[in-house]
Amino acid sequence: MSHIRKSIVSARERLAEGREKAKQQHLNGTPGVQVGNYLADIVDGILLEIFEQALYQAEPTGRLTLSSYVALVPHGGYGRRDLAPYSDVDLMLLRHRSAPEDQLNDLARRIVCDLSDVGFDAGFSVRTPFEACRLPVSEPKILSSQAESRFLGGSVRLYARFMHRFRRQTRRRAAVVVPEMLESREAERKQYGETVFLLEPNIKRSRGGLRDIQLLRWLGFARFGESDLSKLWRMGVLPEEDYQGLRAALEFLLRLRNEMHFHAGKANDVLYRGEQVRIADAWHYESTPNLLPVEAFMRDYFGHTRRVRDIVKHFAASATLDSWTRLAFEPLFSHRRDGHFRVSHSRIGLSRRGLQLVHGNLEEILRLMDLANHTDSMIEHRTWQAIRNDMMTRDDWEVTPGAAARFMAILTRLPRLGNLLRRLHEVGVLGKLVEGFEHARCLLQFNTYHKYTVDEHCIRSVERATEFAEREDTLGDIYRGLEQRNILHLALLIHDVGKGFSEDHCEVGARMALETCRLLGLSKRDTGVVHFLVKNHLLLSHLAFRRDTSDESVIVQFASQVGSPELLKMLFVMTAADFAAVGPDVLNPWKVEVLTGVFQRAMDHLSGGRTSQADLAVAQRREELRRRVAGKDAQWYRDQVDALPSAYLFDVDSNRILETLQELHELPREKASAQGHYLPEQHVTEYSIAAYDGIVPGIFHRLAGALTSRGLTILSAQIHTLSDALILDRFVVEDHDYASGPPQSRLDEVCATLVRALEQPSDQPPPQRRIWRSSVRQDVQPLVTMPTRVVIDNSTSAEFTIVDIFTHDRPNLLYAITRTLYELGTSVCTAKIGTYLDQVVDVFYIVDRGGSRITDENRLEEIQGRLAQAIEELEVQASTP
Numbered sequence: 001m002s003h004i005r006k007s008i009v010s011a012r013e014r015l016a017e018g019r020e021k022a023k024q025q026h027l028n029g030t031p032g033v034q035v036g037n038y039l040a041d042i043v044d045g046i047l048l049e050i051f052e053q054a055l056y057q058a059e060p061t062g063r064l065t066l067s068s069y070v071a072l073v074p075h076g077g078y079g080r081r082d083l084a085p086y087s088d089v090d091l092m093l094l095r096h097r098s099a100p101e102d103q104l105n106d107l108a109r110r111i112v113c114d115l116s117d118v119g120f121d122a123g124f125s126v127r128t129p130f131e132a133c134r135l136p137v138s139e140p141k142i143l144s145s146q147a148e149s150r151f152l153g154g155s156v157r158l159y160a161r162f163m164h165r166f167r168r169q170t171r172r173r174a175a176v177v178v179p180e181m182l183e184s185r186e187a188e189r190k191q192y193g194e195t196v197f198l199l200e201p202n203i204k205r206s207r208g209g210l211r212d213i214q215l216l217r218w219l220g221f222a223r224f225g226e227s228d229l230s231k232l233w234r235m236g237v238l239p240e241e242d243y244q245g246l247r248a249a250l251e252f253l254l255r256l257r258n259e260m261h262f263h264a265g266k267a268n269d270v271l272y273r274g275e276q277v278r279i280a281d282a283w284h285y286e287s288t289p290n291l292l293p294v295e296a297f298m299r300d301y302f303g304h305t306r307r308v309r310d311i312v313k314h315f316a317a318s319a320t321l322d323s324w325t326r327l328a329f330e331p332l333f334s335h336r337r338d339g340h341f342r343v344s345h346s347r348i349g350l351s352r353r354g355l356q357l358v359h360g361n362l363e364e365i366l367r368l369m370d371l372a373n374h375t376d377s378m379i380e381h382r383t384w385q386a387i388r389n390d391m392m393t394r395d396d397w398e399v400t401p402g403a404a405a406r407f408m409a410i411l412t413r414l415p416r417l418g419n420l421l422r423r424l425h426e427v428g429v430l431g432k433l434v435e436g437f438e439h440a441r442c443l444l445q446f447n448t449y450h451k452y453t454v455d456e457h458c459i460r461s462v463e464r465a466t467e468f469a470e471r472e473d474t475l476g477d478i479y480r481g482l483e484q485r486n487i488l489h490l491a492l493l494i495h496d497v498g499k500g501f502s503e504d505h506c507e508v509g510a511r512m513a514l515e516t517c518r519l520l521g522l523s524k525r526d527t528g529v530v531h532f533l534v535k536n537h538l539l540l541s542h543l544a545f546r547r548d549t550s551d552e553s554v555i556v557q558f559a560s561q562v563g564s565p566e567l568l569k570m571l572f573v574m575t576a577a578d579f580a581a582v583g584p585d586v587l588n589p590w591k592v593e594v595l596t597g598v599f600q601r602a603m604d605h606l607s608g609g610r611t612s613q614a615d616l617a618v619a620q621r622r623e624e625l626r627r628r629v630a631g632k633d634a635q636w637y638r639d640q641v642d643a644l645p646s647a648y649l650f651d652v653d654s655n656r657i658l659e660t661l662q663e664l665h666e667l668p669r670e671k672a673s674a675q676g677h678y679l680p681e682q683h684v685t686e687y688s689i690a691a692y693d694g695i696v697p698g699i700f701h702r703l704a705g706a707l708t709s710r711g712l713t714i715l716s717a718q719i720h721t722l723s724d725a726l727i728l729d730r731f732v733v734e735d736h737d738y739a740s741g742p743p744q745s746r747l748d749e750v751c752a753t754l755v756r757a758l759e760q761p762s763d764q765p766p767p768q769r770r771i772w773r774s775s776v777r778q779d780v781q782p783l784v785t786m787p788t789r790v791v792i793d794n795s796t797s798a799e800f801t802i803v804d805i806f807t808h809d810r811p812n813l814l815y816a817i818t819r820t821l822y823e824l825g826t827s828v829c830t831a832k833i834g835t836y837l838d839q840v841v842d843v844f845y846i847v848d849r850g851g852s853r854i855t856d857e858n859r860l861e862e863i864q865g866r867l868a869q870a871i872e873e874l875e876v877q878a879s880t881p
Contacts, residue, residue: 007053011046011118018042019085023262032254036082043078043089044152046118051153054110058103066107069099071154071162076123079148080217082254085261086268088121090145094154094162097128121267129162133169140184143170143177144214147221170222177222178320185215199298199444199451201305203253203260204269208305210253212312213246219319237318241385242311249304256301259283271301290500295444302442302453310426314381341371342380348372349380359390362403365429370410373420384427391428399433404520407433411462411486411493418463421493425455434490435515436497436508443500451583454499461492464580464587465573474596475576478569487526488570490516491533492577498534510535532567533574540575544598545591546804546843548830550647550718551797552615555598559605568606572599590682590715590732618646624654629661637661639723648720648730664690664726671695672758676747684715684732685742689754693725696761700828701818703729706757708814709766710750711737717831765812788871790864794855800829800845801854803863807871809840817842820870824863825849 022039026032051072059066076090077083093108108126115122132146146166151159170177189207204210216238217227224237229250233243259279260268280297287293342349348371350358358364365387372379391397410420424430431438440454452460465488468479482488494516498509513534517527543549543558562568576595580587622641629637640661649657656677663673672691679686689703696702700719707714712733720728735742742750757766793802805817814833821828821844830845848854854863 007049008114008117011049011114014046015042015118022085022258026255026258026262032251032256032258033082035258036084036254039083039085040078040081043083043120044074047072047074047089047091047115048153050111050114050118054107054114057110058107059100066100066103067153068155069096069158070094070104070107071156071159072152073149073159073162074152075147075149076145077148079145079150080214081150082250084254084257084267086121086264086266087261088123088267089115090123091115091125092132092146092149093124093126094132094158095126095128096155096158097130129158129165132162133166140177140180143222144181144184144218147218147227148214167221167225171225174222174319178219178316181215181218181222182316185211199453200270200272201301202270203256203301206305208307208309210250210257212308213250213253216246216312216315219316223319238315239381239385242315245307245311249308252300252304289502295500298444299442302444306426306442314384317378318381341368343371343375343377347380348375348377349383350386355383355386358387360394360397362397362429362432363400363406365427366403366406366410366424369420369423369427369429370406370413373413373416373423376416379423388427391432397432399519401521403433408486408490408520408522411489414466414469414485417466417489418459421459421462425459430493433516433519434493434497434512435519436494436512439500440497452581454496457581458493458496461495461574461577461581462489465489465492465577467580468573468576473592474600475573475592478599479573482569482573483566484526484529487529488533488573490520491530491537491570492574494530494534495537495574495578506535506538509537529567529570533570536561536571537574537578540571540595540598541579544575544594545834546832546841547796547802548800548832548845549594549598549601550645550830551799552601553798554796555601556605558598559602562602562606565603565606568599568602572596588683590679590684590734593682615646618649621649621654625649625657628654628658633665636665636724640664640726643720643722645718645720647718648728660688660690660728664722664728667691669695670759672755674751674754676742676751678741678747680741683734683741685712685735685747687731687733687750687754689729689731689758691727691758693721693727696758698819698822699727699758700729700831701815701822702757702761703731703754704818704831705766705812705815706753707731707733707750708812710753711735712750714814714831714833716833717828719827719829719831765815788868790867792860792864794853794860797845797853799853800847801826801860803844803846803867805840805842805844805867805871807840807842810874813840813871813874814842816870816874817844817867820866821846821863824866826854826863827851 018039019042022035022042025038026035030038055067071094073079073092073094074090075092077087078089078091083089091111093111095104104126108124112122112124115124147170149163149166188205188211202209217229220229220232220237221227224232224235226232226235229238229243229246232238233240238246256271256279257269259282260271260275263275263278276298277294280293283297285293285297288296291299341354342351348368350368358368368379368383368387371377411417413420421430424433425437425441428438431441437455437458440458443454465479465485468476470476471479479485491513494509494513496505496509497512498505498507501508510531513531514527517530522530539558539561543554547554549555559568562571572595576587576592579591622644625641625644626638629641644657652660660675663675667673667690669692672689672695674687674689676685676687678684687707691699693699700717704714704717712735715732715734717732718730720730722728735746738746788807789805791804791806793804796802803821807813818828818831826846826848828844828846832843834841834843846854854860
C-alpha cells in the first residue's frame with residue numbers, strides 16, 4: 001500500500017507540474033488547442049499509470065487476462081483532448097459481459113479512489129458495450145458525451161466493437177437523436193443565456209459558446225458518423241468558410257477559457273465584468289478614441305460567438321433527417337412564388353436566377369426576409385450565405401424608394417418583428433438602412449446596468465414594445481392606439497446606436513436619426529418625430545426617477561417640451577420599452593406605475609385641461625378627509641389634512657390616511673411610530689415613519705441607514721412636514737428576500753428597526769447585512785468607466801436645491817451621503833434612489849435649516865466637495881484590509 005501512496009503523491013506532483021508548464025505555454029502565446037492537448041497528454045499518462053496499478057492490485061497473477069475484458073475510455077471534453085486546466089475528467093470503464101465480477105468491482109473501486117486521491121474531479125461509469133449503446137437513446141447528454149470517446153487503455157478490440165456499434169446505432173436513430181440533442185441544448189441555452197450578446201456570458205454554455213461548437217460535432221456524429229470538424233469539412237457537409245470560422249472561434253474560446261482557469265486556479269467559465277477588464281489588459285487590447293480596451297475585446301468575443309451561432313443554426317437544420325428527405329422530394333412539394341422564390345413547408349430559398357436578381361437589390365432581399373418571417377420559414381443556407389457575402393463585399397448599396405417603403409412596412413409588423421430584425425441584422429441589411437447600426441454591432445455597453453450589446457438592446461426594445469400589445473393596462477392601451485407604430489419602432493431601433501463615441505450618445509443618435517430618415521425618404525413631419533424621440537429618449541425616465549414629480553411646474557415644463565399628445569404617447573411607450581430591453585425584471589410594476597402617473601399628468605396638460613385629473617383627485621381626497629374627521633380635536637385633524645402634501649394624498653387611500661393620523665394624534669413627543677404596507681400591484685413595500693421634529697438630530701440619514709441594514713433597496717423617499725412640528729417620512733423599498741411580498745412578521749421587524757433608530761440613536765453607521773442569494777452578485781466590482789460625480793441643479797426647482805450623485809455602490813453609501821448632508825446643515829425633503837447592481841444615481845432635494853433653497857456659490861462648492869470626500873473615504877475604507 002505504501003507503494004501505491006507514493007505513486008499517488010508522484011501523480012499529484014506531475015499533475016501540478018503539468019498544469020504549471022501548460023500555464024507557461026499559455027502565457028507565452030501557445031494556441032489554446034495545443035495547451036488543451038498538452039494537458040490531455042499529462043492526464044493520459046497519470047491515468048494509464050493508475051489503470052495499470054489498479055489492474056495489478058485487482059488480479060496480480062492474471063492482469064493480462066483482466067485487461068482483455070476491459071477498456072478505459074475517456075469521453076466528453078477529455079475525450080476530445082481540448083482539456084481545460086481545471087475541467088472535470090469523464091471516464092468510462094468499458095467491460096466485457098463475461099468479465100469476472102469480483103475483480104472488476106475491485107478494479108473500478110481502486111480507480112475511483114486513486115482518481116480522487118490525485119485530485120481529479122472525475123465522472124466515472126462502468127458499462128458493457130450493450131449498456132453504453134442503449135442508455136443514450138433516452139439521455140442526449142450521455143449520447144453527446146460518448147460521441148467524443150477515444151481509447152486509452154485495455155482491450156482495443158472491445159473498444160473498437162463498442163464504437164462501431166455505437167456509431168451505427170446512433171446514425172440509425174438519427175431521426176430521434178438529433179431533435180433530442182437540439183432540445184437539450186436549447187434548454188441549456190435558456191438557463192445560461194439565450195442570446196449571444198449577453199454581457200456576462202458563460203463562455204461554455206451561453207449561445208455561441210463552446211457548447212454550440214460541441215453540438216455541431218455531436219450532430220455530425222449522429223447524422224454523418226463523424227464528430228471531427230476537419231472530417232465533416234472533407235465530407236462536404238460543412239462548408240469551408242464555416243469550417244474556418246469555427247476553427248478561429250474555437251481557438252479564441254479555448255484560449256479564453258485557459259486564461260480564466262489559470263487565473264482563478266479553478267474551473268471558471270463565466271466572463272464577469274472584472275475578468276473582461278483584466279483579460280483585455282493582459283491580452284494588450286488598446287483603447288481608441290471611441291472604444292475602451294475591454295469594449296474592443298468583447299467586440300471580438302461577440303463576433304466569434306455570433307459566427308458560431310449562425311454556423312451551428314444552419315448545420316443543425318441540415319442535420320435533421322427531414323432536411324435530407326426534403327432534398328429528395330422537394331420538387332414534388334415545393335412551389336415557386338413570384339418566379340424565383342422557392343417555398344416549401346419549412347424552408348424558403350432562391351433559384352439560381354433568383355440569386356442573380358437579389359444581387360445588390362435591397363428591396364428583393366427585404367421581400368425574401370419578410371416572406372420568410374411571414375411563413376415562419378428558415379432561409380436556405382446557400383441563399384443565406386450568398387446574400388451575406390454580397391452584403392459584406394459590396395459598398396455601393398442603394399436604398400431605393402421601393403426598399404425604403406418595404407422596410408417601413410416591415411416595421412409595422414407585430415408577430416415575430418424582433419426575429420425578423422435580427423435576421424436582417426445577421427445578414428447585414430440593417431447596417432445599410434439604419435445609419436450607425438453596423439457600428440453598434442457587438443458593441444459592449446460597459447456598465448452594470450445594461451445586460452446586452454447595443455445592437456441587441458435596440459432590437460430587443462422594438463421586440464418588447466410589440467409585446468405591450470398584450471398588456472391590459474394604460475401602457476398596452478396607448479401602444480395599441482398608436483397610429484404610426486413603425487415610426488416608434490424606427491426610433492427604438494436607432495435610440496442607442498450613438499453609443500461608442502466620445503460625444504453624448506443622444507446627440508450622436510439624433511444626427512444618425514436624421515440621416516436614416518433621409519435614406520428612407522421620410523416626410524419632414526415623420527423625420528421630426530424620429531429625431532425628437534431619439535434625442536430625448538431619456539427625458540421621461542430622468543424626470544420620473546430623478547426629479548420630484550409632485551411639483552406640478554416640473555410636469556408642465558415637461559409637457560411643454562414634448563409639445564403634442566401623440567409625441568408624448570410615443571415617448572411613454574419608448575421609455576417603457578427601453579427599460580424592458582435592458583434585462584429581465586428591469587421594467588417592474590413600480591416603474592410602470594411611476595411612468596404611467598407622470599404620463600397621465602402631462603397628458604392632462606397637453607389635452608387642454610386647465611386642472612389635471614390628478615389635481616382634481618387630490619382636491620376631492622382632501623375634502624373627503626376634512627368631512628370624515630369630527631368630534632374632539634377635529635381642528636387638529638383638519639390642520640394635518642390641510643398640511644398633507646398632494647403626493648401623499650394621491651398615493652394613499654383615505655382609510656390608511658385616517659389610521660395614520662389617529663396614530664399620530666396619540667404619539668408622545670419622545671416616541672416614533674412606523675407602519676409597513678406591501679403594494680402587490682407594484683411589487684414594492686412602503687414604510688411610513690412619524691415623529692416630532694425634535695426627537696433626534698438627523699432623522700433622514702438614520703432611517704435610511706436602518707432600512708439598508710435590513711437588506712432593503714430604497715427606491716424613493718418623501719419627507720413631509722405636517723402641522724404641529726410633526727414629520728412624516730415615506731420610503732418605497734424593494735425587499736428581495738420575499739418575492740411574493742413580505743409577511744407581517746417582516747413588516748413588524750423593519751418597523752421596529754426604524755423606531756429604534758430614532759428612539760435609541762447611535763452615532764455609528766448601521767451594520768450592513770451581507771445578502772447571499774442567487775439574484776445578488778457578490779463579486780460585482782466597480783467599473784473604471786464611471787467616476788464619482790456630484791452635480792448641483794438650482795434651475796429645475798424654485799424651492800429646492802437638487803443634488804445628483806453618480807457613483808458606485810458600496811456598503812453604507814446612502815448612510816454616508818445623507819449623514820454628510822445633515823452635517824452640512826441641510827435638510828433632505830425628497831430623495832430618488834437608483835441602484836443598478838453597482839451603479840448608483842441618487843438624487844436629493846435639499847434646503848438649508850431655514851427651509852430655503854441654497855444659492856450661495858461658496859456653500860454649494862462646499863456641499864459638492866464634502867460629499868465627494870465622504871464617498872472617497874468610503875472607497876478607501878472598502879479597500880483597506
